[in-house]
Amino acid sequence: MSHARRPNRGPSAAAENRAALIAAARELFATDGFDTPLTSIARAAGVGQGSLYRHFPDRVSLALAVFEDGVRELEGLAARPGTTLDDMLALMTEQAISSIAFIDMVGAVGAAVDPRLLRLRDRVAELLEGLLAEARESGRVRDHVTTEDLVTVIGMIAALLARIPADTRRRTAERAWLLFRQGMDA
Numbered sequence: 001m002s003h004a005r006r007p008n009r010g011p012s013a014a015a016e017n018r019a020a021l022i023a024a025a026r027e028l029f030a031t032d033g034f035d036t037p038l039t040s041i042a043r044a045a046g047v048g049q050g051s052l053y054r055h056f057p058d059r060v061s062l063a064l065a066v067f068e069d070g071v072r073e074l075e076g077l078a079a080r081p082g083t084t085l086d087d088m089l090a091l092m093t094e095q096a097i098s099s100i101a102f103i104d105m106v107g108a109v110g111a112a113v114d115p116r117l118l119r120l121r122d123r124v125a126e127l128l129e130g131l132l133a134e135a136r137e138s139g140r141v142r143d144h145v146t147t148e149d150l151v152t153v154i155g156m157i158a159a160l161l162a163r164i165p166a167d168t169r170r171r172t173a174e175r176a177w178l179l180f181r182q183g184m185d186a
Helices: 010-032 038-045 049-055 059-079 085-098 100-106 115-137 147-161 166-184
Strands: none
Touching: 010 038, 010 049, 010 059, 038 049, 038 059, 059 085, 059 115, 085 115, 085 147, 085 166, 115 147, 147 166
């Protein structure tokens, strides 16, 4: 990704600048987490901070634009016939491995701060709720496991993954899920 600032082309560049900001934020959130400095994102996008704030008045607005694709991917999976809770958790784990910030944002800590994050978190929780109910009914998951339990575990795994080298995240996520599944599976 180019870090050279492009010349100001005025309003005609608005859509291109917005796309560049989202792409830069996606990359930096994935590697550096949700708290990546916004100045770094603007620099990576090749735009000034004024452009960043015209498109995204705050960090949450930018994050929501970045992570909307991830939520749509989860919704698409949930809409497919035959999708299981395991399928959903696997995709969420892949998203956590590739972008710690997405799962951090959906987790309870971030969602409690901003109502927009809470709505995003609720969308994800609704997807989990339906699949969890099916898993309980089929006897694959214990009755005491709640959607909030799953969201909490996903947040715990994401927090763990955010603090370790990228090349060890997959194995660590697999081990963490194995430990949780021992208490969850019927």
